[in-house]
Amino acid sequence: MHPTLHLLAKTDFPPLARASLDTLQVNLGYKCNQSCLHCHVNAGPNRTEMMDGATIDLVIQVLRARRIQTLDLTGGAPELNENFRRLVSAARALGVKVIDRCNLTILAEPGQQGLAEFLAAEGVEVVASMPCYSLERVDRQRGEGVFDLSISGLQALNRLGYGQPGSGLVLNLVYNPQGAALPPPQQALEADYKHELGHHFGIQFNQLFALTNMPIQRFGSTLVSKGEFQSYMQLLRSAYRAENLGTVMCMSLLSVDWQGYLYDCDFNQMLGLRAQVGSQALPHLSDLLAHSAVGAAIRVADHCYGCTAGQGSSCGGALESPAAAPKHEPMLSRAA
Numbered sequence: 461m462h463p464t465l466h467l468l469a470k471t472d473f474p475p476l477a478r479a480s481l482d483t484l485q486v487n488l489g490y491k492c493n494q495s496c497l498h499c500h501v502n503a504g505p506n507r508t509e510m511m512d513g514a515t516i517d518l519v520i521q522v523l524r525a526r527r528i529q530t531l532d533l534t535g536g537a538p539e540l541n542e543n544f545r546r547l548v549s550a551a552r553a554l555g556v557k558v559i560d561r562c563n564l565t566i567l568a569e570p571g572q573q574g575l576a577e578f579l580a581a582e583g584v585e586v587v588a589s590m591p592c593y594s595l596e597r598v599d600r601q602r603g604e605g606v607f608d609l610s611i612s613g614l615q616a617l618n619r620l621g622y623g624q625p626g627s628g629l630v631l632n633l634v635y636n637p638q639g640a641a642l643p644p645p646q647q648a649l650e651a652d653y654k655h656e657l658g659h660h661f662g663i664q665f666n667q668l669f670a671l672t673n674m675p676i677q678r679f680g681s682t683l684v685s686k687g688e689f690q691s692y693m694q695l696l697r698s699a700y701r702a703e704n705l706g707t708v709m710c711m712s713l714l715s716v717d718w719q720g721y722l723y724d725c726d727f728n729q730m731l732g733l734r735a736q737v738g739s740q741a742l743p744h745l746s747d748l749l750a751h752s753a754v755g756a757a758i759r760v761a762d763h764c765y766g767c768t769a770g771q772g773s774s775c776g777g778a779l780e781s782p783a784a785a786p787k788h789e790p791m792l793s794r795a796a
Contacts, residue, residue: 464680465731467689468762474705476758478724483713485532485726486511486519488541490718493569494606507536511718516543518720518745520550525749532713534561534726539575548582558584561634564613565606576613580620585630587669588614591638593656614663623664631665636673640683640692642699642770643670672696672766674727693762699769708767710758720745724758727766733759 489510523531531551538544538560551558560579567576579586588610595607614631621627633653637643650668657663673679675692683689714735715723722743723729736759737743738751 461678462681462684464676464684464689464763465733465761467684467693468675468731471760471762471764473760473762473764474702476705476708476710476760478711478714478753478756478758480712481526481714481753482528483530483532483709484519484522484526484528484716485534485709485713486538486547486716487534487718487726487729488536488538488544488547490536491540492536492563493540493566494537494563509718510541511543511720513543515718515720515745516541516547519547519716520554522745522748523551523554523556526752528556530557530559532559532561537563537566539566539572540569545578548578548584552582552584558582559587560584561587561589562613563589564610567613567616568609576616576620580617580622580629583628585632586617586622587632587634588617588665589636590614590633590653591636593653593660611661611663614657614665615661618662618664623666632667632669633665635668635670640673640688640695642672642695646670646771670771672769674763674766676727676763677730693765696765696769697762700765701768701770704768708764714748714753716745722747722753727763728759728761731761731763733761735759 490504490507491510492504492507494504519531522528531547533544533547535541539562541547548558548560562579566572590610617629617631618624620629622629623631635643635649635653643649646668649670653668654665657665675683675689675696680689683692710724710728713725714737715726715729717723717729722735722737722745723733724735728735735743735753736756737747737753740747
């Protein structure tokens with residue numbers, strides 16, 4: 461795999477400092493039941509890195525000590541961590557909002573019986589990967605059979621009340637472009653998703669998040685192999701919008717890796733760019749028990765242009781609604 465940090469480190473991206481700490485985004489491990497081309501984590505079935513029980517306990521301590529409002533669980537497939545359900549229940553008992561970044565196919569994996577019911581009982585917000593409403597495009601990006609399993613997973617969540625008006629159970633979907641292009645405008649794409657998934661499969665959901673692919677890990681390596689890295693970076697830089705700076709996720713979030721080390725965002729985690737907390741060279745969750753990360757400088761590099769290009773991109777989808785942005789991926793035509 462081609463490293464990309466050396467291509468990103470020299471940057472003129474504007475300096476940022478953390479304004480608050482509302483969200484702890486915790487990567488529970490890099491093991492996943494899928495291997496997706498756009499994955500910035502390089503997750504897959506053969507990865508062995510998993511957060512242990514002692515670090516899970518420390519996450520719970522930090523949630524309490526720092527009065528964290530949102531726990532955002534990611535991976536890999538976070539549900540594959542044996543402590544996943546224990547962590548979710550402990551966080552919910554503290555009144556913390558919990559987000560599960562779910563790939564949907566995990567709901568059908570052996571050993572995951574009752575997972576959907578558990579998420580519903582705990583009131584967990586599900587953010588589900590669904591790169592398209594087309595079987596061909598989903599299976600090409602994520603693997604044969606993934607589309608059918610994803611549809612089954614969404615239907616199962618709907619039956620439990622997810623995405624249904626008045627249920628309080630939030631189901632959001634995530635879209636990523638398939639290549640070196642910006643995502644289409646989020647609002648129009650969401651309307652297409654709701655029409656197609658509702659008409660053909662009876663599926664309902666709350667929102668669609670359109671995310672920009674980051675030029676790191678597996679996707680970044682693919683760009684290098686195809687000779688497209690520099691042109692993609694030029695696309696991101698040319699679509700930069702300063703008004704997106706105030707709402708990028710790192711302004712109110714810290715990312716935690718499977719060993720408990722701290723980063724300004726999940727992308728910096730994958731690049732090994734550690735956050736600044738206190739005076740520690742290797743800032744760790746334990747440092748948050750004594751030090752606040754509020755006001756600390758955020759480490760930036762050229763990949764940060766991915767969060768501020770066009771409509772903007774964060775873990776919560778688009779930041780702004782642009783009048784226009786160059787080289788969007790073409791809008792998906794509705795199925796016949």
